[in-house]
Amino acid sequence: MKKLLFAFCAAIALFTGCQNDSSDDSASVQISLKERINTARDGDVIDLGKANLKIDENDSYTISKPLTIKNGNVKNATFTVESDKVVFDSLMSINGVIVHEKVGNGDFTLQNCYKVSEVYVNGGGSNSIHIAKTIVEKLIVNKKGVRVALSNDGSSKVAKTMIFEDCKLDSENENNSFEKVIVEKAVKNLNLAGKTKVERIVSTESSGSESPTIKIIVSVEVKVVAADSTVKKSIEKTDGNEEFNKKEPAIEDAEISTEEKADLEQEQEKVEKPGETEKPGETDNPETPALENLDFIIVSKDKISEKLDAFPDFAVGAISEIKVEKTSSEVIVTNSAASEDYSISWDYWLVSKTPVKAEKGKNYKISFDLKADKSSGIYLATLDAATSEDSKYVEYNVGTEYKTYSVETGTVLTDWSAEVPLLTIGSVSKLFIKNYKIEETDPKIGYAIFGDSISCEALADDISVTFGEDRKSNINIYPLALKVGRLHKVTFDVTCDKNVSDVAIFARANSNECATAGSEHFDFNTEKKTVTLYVPVYQKNNETLRTLLVWVDSETPCKLTFSNFKSVETDLNSVLKEDETLGLYFAGDIYLSEAEGKLWRVLSADRPIQLSPGSKVEGQVLLCNYKAWDSVVTSFRVISKDSEATRENENIVFSNNSSKTVSLSFSINDKLEATVACAETELPDCLWIEGFVSETNATEGGLTREKFKVIDANTQEFKFTYNAEKHTGWGSKRGTIFFKVFTDKTGWLLDFGGTYMQELSVALNGGFVPLYARGDGNLSPGNIVVKNLADAGDYVITVVYNASVGFMKLKIEGDVYEWPELPPLKTGWYYYDINKSYLGGAETFNMLFNKQNYGLKSQSADIVGLSVSTNIYWYDCWQEPDVSSSVEHGVSKPSNREDNPEVTPADGYIRIYFYSAFSDPGNLNLHYWTDGKPVFATEWPGVEMIEFQP
Incomplete structure (x- = not known):
């Protein structure tokens, strides 16, 4: 299954080349508004x-x-x-x-x-x-x-x-x-x-x-x-x-x-002919750019290093020296740091800048005439943007004479973006390209061939694969699109031209972060055989769909035909009740370790991994509660059609005062055989929630170094009241807080938040969200961010923490408040909403404006006796102060402008509009009080105001 890593790298290359600066927020699933509308x-x-x-x-x-x-x-x-x-x-x-x-x-x-x-x-x-x-x-x-x-x-x-x-x-x-x-x-x-x-x-x-x-x-x-x-x-x-x-x-x-x-x-x-205008992606024929106008984006490995943190074998190496020359007849690509052997060096990719205008639901073939200065490895690939993944890619060994090489779009969907396909070319030392063509072809199942001794014939509903003698050859098949966040029961029929045994078939959503189901021990003959696999599908980027990948390899030369691909959404309980169960199932989170030392993490806390009889898996296991699949405890189980084996070895029973790292290896035949080794460490006895409330004073407010005990496998709550004036640290907008969770004993050496330097968005009342711990691949977890908090609202943060496996999740509950947004106003208008509850029941209040970068000389005269019962106030004519005078104030007066905004604030608020005549507005602050005089100190209730640009 080593080739699966190749598939992952190709997919990363494609996505990085085509959609820069994308993020993988697996805890708070993000999709585009367009995808949400299309799937509604x-x-x-x-x-x-x-x-x-x-x-x-x-x-x-x-x-x-x-x-x-x-x-x-x-x-x-x-x-x-x-x-x-x-x-x-x-x-x-x-x-x-x-x-x-x-x-x-x-x-x-x-x-x-x-x-x-x-x-x-x-x-x-x-x-x-x-x-x-x-x-x-x-x-x-x-x-x-x-x-x-x-x-x-x-x-x-x-x-x-x-x-x-x-x-x-x-x-x-x-x-x-x-x-x-x-x-x-x-x-x-x-x-x-x-x-x-x-x-x-x-x-x-x-x-x-x-x-x-x-x-x-x-x-x-x-x-x-x-x-x-x-x-x-x-x-x-x-x-x-x-x-x-x-x-x-x-x-x-x-x-x-x-x-x-x-x-x-x-x-x-x-409006002459409404509704008849041509839409993107609906042209009659694809447009083939002239070769001399074909530009390439050079994507180097450092562009995707952050996405490969979990895969240490893909360390960032020296970036290749790439040179692209264009003539009227060919494009010449030179890579001075290319690999000396056949294998492709993953130092760079070339991605076409020119999108192809293609009709929805149709299949296209992209072809080039290619040659190299010496025999060299290369791959061609296309991207199905509707799933954010590669639709098809093919590895070739390019020779020194021109030969036509092609790849088809192989879309698995009936509705796909006109921005695809995009061409990606792998690394060779010197590559010559000419005769770039795009032509429509019949819809076919997508596939990717690895090696020269394999061939296939693909149609819309089935695909026949012929294996030769070379054991380096295998194929990926992409027959379906699956919804993310679901467990799918996938079935397909297989026939063979002869009797064969030990055919390897595995299936997963198209990314190596996902659980793989399958076996290296399928037997086939000329009679149709139905294969059933259970495939959990997780979100990788922002997509709502993922491509099903079926990986096939055969020790014996033969011709296999696959047809009738189907998928049905299911759940764990339904799987366990199935009458026809293939092999055994391991319920837990498991790291699969290959001989090369590459770690593939399979996430399946609430979904089964299929393990066929005779298979062996080694690595680290995070143990799952078989009674409540959303928590992490001390047991795991293996299930077959007729029996169930639960392993609760004394060496893997955790107490509340210890933490263990578990190494587990087991082989499955007719019974469970397991050996377990545990390393015991001290368990931190409490956690802190850390959230700065102001840049000048980090000790005020309700989210700073508040301790509360969270014992192993226990749940604790932290309550606070949101204050829109105090909880403004880290550049947060009103209604937004940022914080992290970390252990008391180890401080910032074990903190929890988002992935490396990436914020983790947690929705109010959205249920539990898993957090990411600091580690080798996550040196600085991003802040946890929560939006739409109501001023003076009460909130509860619930944390579940299990030090045994380094697992933590949290949720936050309370009132959701949509802070009002205004349309852009003319330059100079500012506004701030005052919460009436902060005025302590007073009938009137006072205020002034202050401009920070001018010091106290820039404050306005006091504006006194404003009625709390009035919803909107407008002020105008803020003048530059006379900086030579120590007593000169700016002047503010009620605005008589004709363009006073009139958007009413939410109930319980007073809106203060202010028009600045400053040439450089700087940081304007509004200060208000009900009696006496304001105190010029850090706790003074000054809030930076919001400016609206046209």
């Missing part, structure tokens, strides 16, 4: 404030099922809505929403959203588009008969509305408004209904027309402030009696501007 079920609610989702700037999303997305910053995203009953709630920074014609007469709701740039209405019916507590910069209506309604909240408005089709604009509250409405001349009927307020409405139809073609129906309570002459002539009141007309104030004159006409024409080009 009808009616799902995606809460961005609770889910650990990766959201890229300026990304585009298509929603094709009823969903609610709420509570977060979507970073200038564009959404195409193709389904009825889609709701956006409390989202910030939406670049655009396209209500697609596929919505039909269905509904779409936009509520409590900030900074919505554009909404295109290409679908919807007579009661469809609902906008509540939201400001939309531009609304473009291109669906006949649609109704756009502002809800009864009085805080919704549309700054500019462009009408291209007959429609209805409606409002349930007179304080809502469609500020500027521009009507294209082709529109015949526009209905202004409810309590709609229109500040200004103009039409592109000639103002000199005596008989306008447009008819504008206006209900009784509609208010039109200004309109051009065409619109005025077109208005028909639904209640046309004289009494109503007398009450109606005169409509002011308006005229369409040149800029408005140009804006309308520009939008008209965009």
